[in-house]
Structures are given as C-alpha cells and as structure tokens.
Amino acid sequence: xxxxxxxxxxxxxxxxxxxxxxxxxxxxxxxxxxxxxxxxxxxxxxxxxxxxxxxxxxxxxxxxxxxxxxxxxxxxxxxxxxxxxxxxxxxxxxxxxxxxxxxxxxxxxxxxxxxxxxxxxxxxxxxxxxxxxxxxxxxxxxxxxxxxxxxxxxxxxxxxxxxxxxxxxxxxxxxxxxxxxxxxxxxxxxxxxxxxxxxxxxxxxxxxxxxxxxxxxxxxxxxxxxxxxxxxxxxxxxxxxxxxxxxxxxxxxxxxxxxxxxxxxxxxxxxxxxxxxxxxxxxxxxxxxxxxxxxxxxxxxxxxxxxxxxxxxxxxxxxxxxxxxxxxxxxxxxxxxxxxxxxxxxxxxxxxxxxxxxxxxxxxxxxxxxxxxxxxxxxxxxxxxxxxxxxxxxxxxxxxxxxxxxxxxxxxxxxxxxxxxxxxxxxxxxxxxxxxxxxxxxxxxxxxxxxxxxxxxxxxxxxxxxxxxxxxxxxxxxxxxxxxxxxxxxxxxxxxxxxxxxxxxxxxxxxxxxxxxxxxxxxxxxxxxxxxxxxxxxxxxxxxxxxxxxxxxxxxxxxxxxxxxxxxxxxxxxxxxxxxxxxxxxxxxxxxxxxxxxxxxxxxxxxxxxxxxxxxxxxxxxxxxxxxxxxxxxxxxxxxxxxxx
Numbered sequence: 001x002x003x004x005x006x007x008x009x010x011x012x013x014x015x016x017x018x019x020x021x022x023x024x025x026x027x028x029x030x031x032x033x034x035x036x037x038x039x040x041x042x043x044x045x046x047x048x049x050x051x052x053x054x055x056x057x058x059x060x061x062x063x064x065x066x067x068x069x070x071x072x073x074x075x076x077x078x079x080x081x082x083x084x085x086x087x088x089x090x091x092x093x094x095x096x097x098x099x100x101x102x103x104x105x106x107x108x109x110x111x112x113x114x115x116x117x118x119x120x121x122x123x124x125x126x127x128x129x130x131x132x133x134x135x136x137x138x139x140x141x142x143x144x145x146x147x148x149x150x151x152x153x154x155x156x157x158x159x160x161x162x163x164x165x166x167x168x169x170x171x172x173x174x175x176x177x178x179x180x181x182x183x184x185x186x187x188x189x190x191x192x193x194x195x196x197x198x199x200x201x202x203x204x205x206x207x208x209x210x211x212x213x214x215x216x217x218x219x220x221x222x223x224x225x226x227x228x229x230x231x232x233x234x235x236x237x238x239x240x241x242x243x244x245x246x247x248x249x250x251x252x253x254x255x256x257x258x259x260x261x262x263x264x265x266x267x268x269x270x271x272x273x274x275x276x277x278x279x280x281x282x283x284x285x286x287x288x289x290x291x292x293x294x295x296x297x298x299x300x301x302x303x304x305x306x307x308x309x310x311x312x313x314x315x316x317x318x319x320x321x322x323x324x325x326x327x328x329x330x331x332x333x334x335x336x337x338x339x340x341x342x343x344x345x346x347x348x349x350x351x352x353x354x355x356x357x358x359x360x361x362x363x364x365x366x367x368x369x370x371x372x373x374x375x376x377x378x379x380x381x382x383x384x385x386x387x388x389x390x391x392x393x394x395x396x397x398x399x400x401x402x403x404x405x406x407x408x409x410x411x412x413x414x415x416x417x418x419x420x421x422x423x424x425x426x427x428x429x430x431x432x433x434x435x436x437x438x439x440x441x442x443x444x445x446x447x448x449x450x451x452x453x454x455x456x457x458x459x460x461x462x463x464x465x466x467x468x469x470x471x472x473x474x475x476x477x478x479x480x481x482x483x484x485x486x487x488x489x490x491x492x493x494x495x496x497x498x499x500x501x502x503x504x505x506x507x508x509x510x511x512x513x514x515x516x517x518x519x520x521x522x523x524x525x526x527x528x529x530x531x532x533x534x535x536x537x538x539x540x541x542x543x544x545x546x547x548x549x550x551x552x553x554x555x556x557x558x559x560x561x562x563x564x565x566x567x568x569x570x571x572x573x574x575x576x577x578x579x580x581x582x583x584x585x586x587x588x589x590x591x592x593x594x595x596x597x598x599x600x601x602x603x604x605x606x607x608x609x610x611x612x613x614x615x616x617x618x619x620x621x622x623x624x625x626x627x628x629x630x631x632x633x634x635x636x637x638x639x640x641x642x643x644x645x
Contacts, residue, residue: 003054014051021047021186024059035059036067036190036222037183044070046135046183062222072097074133074185075194075220080104081131081176082122083216086115092178093154093204093213099474100230101197101219107154108214111199116216120196126174130189134172135182143168143179154204155179193227194220197234208366233471236641240471242523243370248585249528249536252371260368260375262516267536270565274534275515276356278408278633279380286401288354288382293334295358299324304489305333306425310458314361331357331381332508336490339385344494349504350386350394356515357381371520378515384507385492391505395441395463395480398509402465402478405511409522410635413467413478415447418455425459426485434482435461437505457508459485469525470640477518481508526639528587529609533630535589537567540582544575544595552594555619562623583609589636590626610638 004023005011014023020040024032037044037060040051044066051057060067076095083090083106095104111119138146140162147155158179159168171180173188185191197217204210221227246252251268254261264272280290296318302308307315307329316327328334335353344351357379367373386394399415406413417438420431438461442449449463456462465478483506486492492504512518522530532538539559543552549570556568567588569578575593582588591607598604604622608614617625628634 002051004051005054005056007056007058016052017050019047020045020049020051020057023051023057031059034061036062036185037064037070039066044183046133047186048135049183069097070183070185071191071222072102072220073180074188075191075218076102076104077133077171077173077176077178077180077184078123078126078188078191078194079119079196079216079218080106080178081173082119082126083108084176085122085126086118091152091154094158095178101217103215103217105154105202105204105213105215107211110201111214111216116196116199119216120194123194123196127188127191127194129174130187131174132187133184135184136170136172137167138170140164140166140168143170146170146177147179150177190222191220192222193224194218195227195231203366206364206366208364233473233641236527237471237473237524240524240527242372242520245523245528246370249523249587251523251536254370258376259365260363260373262371262374262376268519270536271519271530271534272515275512275519276380278405278533279356279512282401282405283352283354283382286352286397288352291335291338291353291355293331293338293355293357294328295360296325296327297334299326301333301337302326305336305486306459306489307333310423310425314363316360316362327360328357329359329361331355331359331379332383332486333490335381335383336486336492336506339383340490340492344385344504346387346494346496346502349494350384350390352382352384354380354382371516371523374514374516377517380510380512380515382507382509382511384509385487385494385504386507387494387496387502388505391437391482392441392444394507395438395482396445398480398507399441399445399447399463402511406465406467406478408633409525410639411467411469411525413465415442415449416452416455416464416466417442417449418452418457418462418464420456420461421454421458423458424456426488430484430488431461434484437482438463438480457481457483459483460508467521469521470527471524472641475521477513477521478511479509479513482506483508526636529636529639530587530589531633531636532589532626533633535587536565537586537588538565538590538626538630540567540569540578540586540588540591542569542575542578542582542591542593544593546570546572548594548596548599551599555592555594558619559623559626562627564626579607583607590622592622610636 001013002016003011003013020038021032024035038047039058040049041055062068062071080092080095087108091107093105140159144156144159169181171178171182171184197219199214199216201212202215204213219230249267250265252262252264311329315329318325335355339351359379360376363373363375384394419435460481460483462479462481464476467475467477487504487506492506493501494504496502541552541556543549556566559566579591582591587609589609592604603616603618605616606614606622
C-alpha cells in the first residue's frame with residue numbers, strides 16, 4: 001500500500017502501482033472528468049503514471065497554469081498529426097505550449113487560409129476519434145535511427161545534441177510520433193474547442209542564418225465560452241493594435257535607417273512627456289532625487305559589474321581611441337558610480353535616485369515588434385541604497401508607489417517572486433538573504449504572490465508586477481530587484497553610527513519598465529482613447545460653417561491660453577464628417593460643435609468620445625469640467641470590454 005496526501009493535508013492509502021488518474025476516479029468521477037493535469041511530488045506527470053511509494057498529489061483543472069501547459073502542448077501534437085496526415089512530405093520541428101495557446105513549426109510551403117481550414121477539419125476528426133497519447137522510452141541511438149529513417153531532420157538535430165546513452169521519451173498519437181518530454185492528456189478527445197489562429201514564417205531556433213519554417217499558432221479550451229471570449233479579445237486586440245493606432249493617431253514611426261528605434265512625432269511626444277511628467281510627480285512624493293548618467297561607458301565598467309560576461313550578446317559596442325566602449329543596455333553601473341562619488345553616512349540613507357535613461361539593446365531583428373520590442377528605449381530606472389534594516393520598509397514603499405501609479409491607468413496586477421536563475425553571480429548566502437528579504441517584505445505588506453522559480457536577474461532575485469490590461473492580457477512591467485552582489489563588486493558603502501564603513505544594500509526597480517513599451521501597452525489598453533490628461537489633442541473645435549470661424553477661433557484661443565491642447569477644424573467639410581474623424585479616428589476626448597445657437601447663447605453642446613452628447617454647458621463650466629478631469633486624471637469610460645466590466 002502507498003499513502004497519498006492531498007493538498008488539504010488529508011491522506012488515503014491505495015494499492016501500490018495505482019495510476020494517477022485512478023486516484024482521481026476513486027475520489028469522484030467529476031474530479032477525474034475535470035482534471036487536466038496531475039502533479040505527483042511537485043512534478044507534472046502523465047495520467048498513467050504509476051505511484052509506487054508514498055506521495056503528495058495535486059489534480060489541476062484548466063484554471064491552473066500547469067494544466068493549460070499540458071492541454072495546449074497536447075493540442076499542438078494533435079495539430080501536427082493533422083498537418084502530417086494532409087501534407088505527408090512536411091517536416092516537423094518543435095511545437096510548444098506558450099503563454100496563450102501553442103504553435104508548431106514545419107518545413108513547408110506557406111500555409112494558405114484554405115490550408116488552415118482543411119487542417120482544422122482534420123483536427124476535429126482526430127479529436128472525435130479519441131486517439132490515445134502513448135509514451136515510450138527508447139535509447140538515444142534508437143531515437144536517432146527512427147527519426148533519420150523518417151527524414152525528420154529537425155528531430156534528429158535535437159537528438160544529436162543529447163549525450164550518448166541518454167534515455168529519450170517519445171509520444172505516439174495515431175501514426176504521428178514526436179520527440180517529447182511530455183506529459184500529455186490521456187487522449188485526443190480531451191481537447192474540446194480548438195481554433196487555428198494564424199500562420200507566419202519563423203527561423204529554425206530563432207536564428208536568421210537557419211532555414212525559414214512555417215509556424216501555425218492555435219488555441220484550445222475545454223469550454224466553448226472560453227474560446228469565444230478569447231476570440232472576442234483577439235478581435236478587439238487587432239482593432240487596438242498599437243502599431244495601427246500609432247499611425248492613425250500620428251504618434252510615431254519606424255524607419256529602416258534605424259531598425260528598432262522609434263521616431264516620435266508631435267502627438268506621440270506629448271504622450272511620452274506626460275508619462276514622464278506624471279512619473280516625476282509621483283517620485284517627488286517619495287523623495288527620489290533624479291539623476292542622469294552617460295549613454296556610453298568603458299567596457300571595463302561592464303566587466304566589473306558582470307554584465308559583460310552575462311549580457312554581452314545584447315550590447316552595442318564602439319571603439320574610441322583604442323578603448324572599447326559599451327552603449328549602455330541598462331543604467332545601474334552608472335548610478336553606482338554616481339553614488340560612490342560622495343561619502344554617505346547612515347543618516348543619509350536611504351538614497352533614492354531615479355533616472356530616465358536612454359538604453360540600447362541588440363535585439364534580434366526578427367523579434368522587433370513596434371514599441372513592444374525595440375533596440376533604443378528609455379528605462380524609468382531607480383536605485384535605492386540602504387542599510388540592511390531598511391529593506392522591508394523600502395520594498396513596501398516601492399510596492400505602494402507602483403500600486404498607486406498602476407491604479408491611475410486602471411491597470412490591475414498580480415505579483416511574482418522570481419528566484420535565482422541558473423546563470424547568476426554571487427554567493428549562495430547572498431542569494432538566500434536577498435530572496436528572504438523580498439519574501440519578508442511581501443509577507444509584511446500582506447499581498448498574495450506567486451513563486452516564479454529561476455526567473456530572477458543574474459545578480460539578484462526580484463518581485464515582478466504582472467499587469468492586466470482592459471482585455472485581460474498580462475504584461476510584465478514593474479520589477480523590484482534586491483541586489484547584494486553589485487554593492488560588493490563596486491564597494492558600495494556607508495559610514496555607520498560607530499564611524500565604521502559598512503556595505504550598502506541596493507534595490508534596482510523600474511515602474512514603467514521601458515517607457516516606449518509601456519506606451520504601447522496603454523495605447524492598446526485604452527484603444528487609443530486616452531484619458532484627458534494624456535490625450536495629444538484634448539478638445540476639437542468644429543464650426544458648422546465658415547461664418548462661425550471667428551467666434552470659434554476665440555473659443556480656441558481661450559482654451560489654448562489655459563494650457564489645453566486644442567484642434568481647430570475650419571476645413572470646408574461636412575460637420576458630420578469632421579465629428580466622425582475627431583471622434584472615431586483621432587479619438588479626441590471632447591468636441592465642441594459651434595453654430596448659430598452657440599454664438600447667440602454662449603452655451604455649447606458638448607460631445608464626448610464614445611458617449612456622444614453629454615449636455616449643454618457654458619464655456620466657463622466646460623473649462624472647469626476639463627480642468628477637474630485633468631487634475632484628477634480620470635479614466636475614460638468605455639475602454640474595457642463588456643465582460644470585464
């Protein structure tokens with residue numbers, strides 16, 4: 001007999017060798033039906049996994065990320081099986097689960113829309129047939145022979161990189177055999193609602209020197225309502241695409257002369273500057289001192305910090321008078337140099353220094369994507385230098401700052417504590433102290449968080465803020481990193497109350513992250529309908545005809561003199577056309593349509609984007625309304641999808 005312990009702490013005895021799914025069936029049929037994945041002793045396993053000794057077990061529903069990964073990975077195998085059935089000469093590469101759904105790469109001619117429809121039909125047939133996922137373990141040599149005989153060159157390449165004598169697992173689904181660690185669902189019928197999304201080119205292993213493959217993306221859900229919700233969000237996301245809106249709203253452009261480097265136009269720079277203005281206002285409340293450090297620094301500095309060893313593939317370099325320089329990819333070494341330029345007493349700490357630093361990273365050209373992935377960007381960095389007993393208070397202070405800023409944008413979030421990665425610097429003791437410092441601050445603050453094993457920075461653990469936008473999509477933005485390694489490397493110190501030199505503790509933190517990326521996120525979050533305080537044009541003045549231009553011009557001048565950003569549309573176009581353009585295309589928050597009645601009464605019909613007419617107000621009342629909305633940074637109405645309201 002074996003004792004199996006459940007998440008609630010209760011345990012039961014079962015026959016030795018019982019399969020994981022049979023444990024679920026013994027508890028209840030409904031549990032077995034809703035279980036998508038099973039963890040035994042913390043490891044996700046196949047449903048047929050035999051339990052031969054005492055163990056803990058967790059049954060995951062689709063709500064758990066472990067289950068989604070299994071569900072979507074199994075879906076990718078089903079898709080690959082369908083593709084091979086329809087296109088036998090296609091060669092398969094890899095097909096992982098991703099954050100939302102899955103993909104599979106094939107060496108094939110580009111897939112057409114008609115091809116995708118045929119593949120979806122074949123997928124439906126495979127799902128209905130209920131084919132079992134069968135795991136097999138074979139030697140490296142056997143696997144290599146099998147895939148070589150099948151002509152699956154990409155699988156053979158992966159196998160050749162494994163050490164000799166390695167035991168390899170494969171999964172068979174009908175006639176389709178794949179190299180795979182697993183685990184998988186029991187059979188294909190477990191997948192209920194699968195939709196193929198798109199097809200695009202992708203280099204093998206993300207390397208432009210390799211062959212271009214064809215990647216098919218898909219998504220699947222146990223519940224059709226979830227699929228419908230996802231497709232609705234995806235449709236809305238396409239409308240809100242920041243690259244599309246950036247062009248329509250005249251915000252920014254990209255040019256081949258500077259790949260991955262955005263050029264901001266007047267309207268885009270207004271949004272950019274307003275984000276920084278607000279950032280400075282909030283940091284001033286928490287006594288941050290703003291600094292500015294150079295863009296180019298000597299290579300020796302980056303060797304000393306450890307960035308050269310761990311990050312040099314992402315660095316741009318330049319040689320000047322025989323010395324090698326690095327165009328900075330981050331701001332921390334420069335910030336440390338500036339801190340070390342003065343002598344600090346314990347009475348001076350904490351020192352909170354903030355910086356809008358222009359950084360450059362050598363991103364792979366195929367990964368560049370609008371404002372989301374660029375080579376030139378501004379990082380809203382800050383570094384806090386403190387004593388060990390200030391750790392908890394300072395981290396809580398940063399969390400509170402992040403919380404109030406994200407609230408201003410209507411962004412919800414959850415927190416993750418990311419621990420030591422495989423590639424890191426520093427001692428085990430330093431990492432343990434830093435990790436427990438972050439954990440202790442989160443516990444003291446009293447907010448829930450997840451553990452993200454192995455995803456810390458190379459120099460320290462971190463707290464990541466995963467924000468959720470109006471479409472319920474998740475973005476990595478804010479981060480708080482506790483660093484005990486760089487202070488050691490750079491001899492960052494302070495003088496304590498006994499006049500002894502002590503090692504300072506350092507926090508790296510970014511709120512927006514890349515300002516360019518954050519701007520892209522909020523463009524899509526608001527669908528281009530910015531809050532009044534952020535909008536490039538806040539009010540559109542629209543005269544009904546030329547004879548009202550002079551009066552309209554006076555209204556325009558009055559609003560501009562008070563600091564409002566106003567567009568005066570005196571074109572000889574129909575009023576309806578100008579309103580539709582100002583509202584639907586330019587997404588102007590407020591419109592004042594001026595005709596004879598407005599001239600005679602000095603009372604204006606106020607139109608608001610999305611809502612339409614919102615009443616008749618005097619100019620003074622309009623000004624007061626606008627000023628209150630700007631000051632309060634009120635969120636616009638109607639920017640969220642209905643099911644999120």
